[in-house]
Amino acid sequence: MSIASRVAEAARHLVERDYESAMIALCIALDATARKMFPKLATNRDTGKRCTAFVNANLDIITSVGFGGAILAAPGSTLRLKTPGSPGSLTELERIIYETLRCTLLHEASLPDKVRFSEDVFYGERDGHFFIPVAMIYALLLAIIGAPCNSGYHIPEDWVIFVGKEQLSVNALWGKADVIRKCLGISPSGGMQ
Numbered sequence: 001m002s003i004a005s006r007v008a009e010a011a012r013h014l015v016e017r018d019y020e021s022a023m024i025a026l027c028i029a030l031d032a033t034a035r036k037m038f039p040k041l042a043t044n045r046d047t048g049k050r051c052t053a054f055v056n057a058n059l060d061i062i063t064s065v066g067f068g069g070a071i072l073a074a075p076g077s078t079l080r081l082k083t084p085g086s087p088g089s090l091t092e093l094e095r096i097i098y099e100t101l102r103c104t105l106l107h108e109a110s111l112p113d114k115v116r117f118s119e120d121v122f123y124g125e126r127d128g129h130f131f132i133p134v135a136m137i138y139a140l141l142l143a144i145i146g147a148p149c150n151s152g153y154h155i156p157e158d159w160v161i162f163v164g165k166e167q168l169s170v171n172a173l174w175g176k177a178d179v180i181r182k183c184l185g186i187s188p189s190g191g192m193q
Helices: 003-015 019-037 044-057 059-066 093-108 135-146 177-184
Strands: 080-083 086-092 115-118 124-126 129-133 160-163 166-169
Touching: 003 019, 003 135, 019 044, 019 093, 019 115, 019 135, 044 059, 044 093, 044 135, 059 093, 059 135, 059 177, 080 093, 086 093, 129 135, 135 160, 135 177, 160 177, 166 177
Parallel strands: 115 129
Antiparallel strands: 080 086, 124 129, 160 166
């Protein structure tokens, strides 16, 4: 399967509201994309380094979409958030995505105990559970599609996705992180336009 196949799989799961399966498919696409973006980190022991490097390189897209515009972190900056399942501790967003989401879903077949996806753009503890917004899945989807190393891909069913206020074809966005950033109102320097 290709990166495009995994993106299409994730999109189908998102439509079905099967968020864990969508995230699993995206984690596979994220790692494959990161392997292409960071060829010096292509060994199996470098998985964590390349995945966190990918998230860090796309922090502006991921935070803008994943937190509904409430947080915008520039690539290369550090954004520390509450750690799911560890009350009182803070962790970088890229480690949360890699360790809490990717590793537990792929190695344990589920999210950590009491960690859930929320359709609200809410990140944190509520009612005895820790919630991660579903918007974070869409954010990773956009970052993967927009990665320049993924230009030339295409999916058979051309899905549309809202980027900012614009409805765009997924197939028109492959490799075009600059277009995604422009639609989100993110300047090339990582700030808001």
